[in-house]
Amino acid sequence: MTTHNRRRTIAGALMSAGLAVAGLGLSVGTAEAGTPPGGPFSWCPGDPPVETGNKRVNPVRWDEGICHEYWFVYHEQGNVAQNIWDGPNPPGPPPSMGFAPPPPLPPGWCWAMFLPGPCPPGVVGPRLG
Structure with a gap:
């Protein structure tokens, strides 16, 4: 396997992992x-x-x-039912x-097309603090 193909495979795996993590966060909310x-x-x-x-x-x-004029509200906020x-x-x-904003990215990672991934060469990741 060439270096280029390895990089593409790793990038694809990282993108899949990023999508999975993002999907979990959305489903929990x-x-x-x-x-x-x-x-x-x-x-x-x-x-x-x-x-x-x-x-x-x-x-x-x-x-x-x-x-009566009524509204559906979140659980335990009602005044005539829950x-x-x-x-x-x-x-x-x-x-x-x-x-809820997404969790911070690890050092060396950047946002690219709404997905987290390794920063391109020469780009510093997000600043912390």
Whole structure:
């Protein structure tokens, strides 16, 4: 195997590893997020019950004689069910639900086309600090 082919093989393996790590990071954030907030929705007497994910354990408790404007919110943020907010101004996402930047690159690595990889000759990696 020539030196050029070895370099291409190593570069391909590093790119695959970088994609795998990036994919794991994205899947963890997605799984943690759960049902995203949304609304406003409306419910009036005679409408079917609001879906909370489990109406037996997490029922909506509000006055069933009037119409309501409600929002889906993150778990444990609701005021009429664990994930349902009745009224205007629902709470924002919890602090842990925001964008998390990727971890820092090891020394000698650079970002290239959104993928981490070894820096080209003569280029110094990202500065730390």
